Amino acid sequence: MDTNHISKKDLLELTGISYGQLYRWKRKNLIPEEWFIRRATFTGQETFFPREQILARIDKILNMKDDLSLDELADMFSPSMSGTSLTADELLARNIVSTTSLEVFNVFLGSLRTFTFQQALYAYVLEKLLAAGDLSVEEGGGLLQVLASHYPKFEGKPCELIFMRKMGISTFVLVPGSTELYFDSGVKVVKRLDLANCIEELKGKYL
Secondary structure (H helix, E strand, O other): OOOOEEEHHHHHHHHOOOHHHHHHHHHOOOOOHHHOEEEEEOOEEEEEEEHHHHHHHHHHHHHHOOOOOHHHHHHHHOOOOOOOOEEHHHHHHOOOOOHHHHHHHHHHHOOOOEEOHHHHHHHHHHHHHHHOOOOOHHHHHHHHHHHHHHHHHHOOOOEEEEEEEEOOEEEEEEEEOOOOOOOOOOEEEEEEEEHHHHHHHHHHHHO
C-alpha cells in the first residue's frame, strides 16, 4: 500500500478514536463508504483509507462534534445542496464572496437580490480561484457559465472542477468523482477543485 493510504489499525492509533466511533460515523454518513478500502495483505484482508482525506475528516469531526449533532455534521459533509438562501449583503458579510467576485457574478449570471445555495456555491468557487490568483476576471465568465450550465446535472454527486490552459486559452471541465485524466503536453492544469469540499466549506460559513 502506498503512503497515500493509512491502515485502519494505524488510523485508530494515530487519532485516538475507537473502532466503535469509526463505524458509527460511517453509519451516520460522516465518513463515505468508498473511503473504506478492503485490500489483501500478508496477514489477510485489511481496511485502508485515503490518508489525507480521512485524517482531515476525523479532525473536523472531533473539533465540531461538541457544537453540532452527528446529523448536522453529516449534512455539512454531504455533497447535497442546502435549501438555505442568503442575500448578497449576507454573502459579503460572511466573507463568502468579495465585492469583485460579486460584480463578476452579476455581469455573467445576472444581479440577484437573494442567492440560492447553488448560486452561492458558484460565487464561492469564483472567489476561491480569483483570490488565489489562479483565475482572471475575464476567465471568471467561462467558469460561471460552465457551472451554471452543467453542474446541476450531477444532482449532489461528487464532482471535480478542472481548470486548464493551453496556449493561453482557458478551459473548464466538470468530471464525476476523482477521475484520472490525461492531457497532451501542451495542457497546463491550473487547478483541480473537489466541489464536495467547496460545498462543505460553504456550509460551514452558513452556520
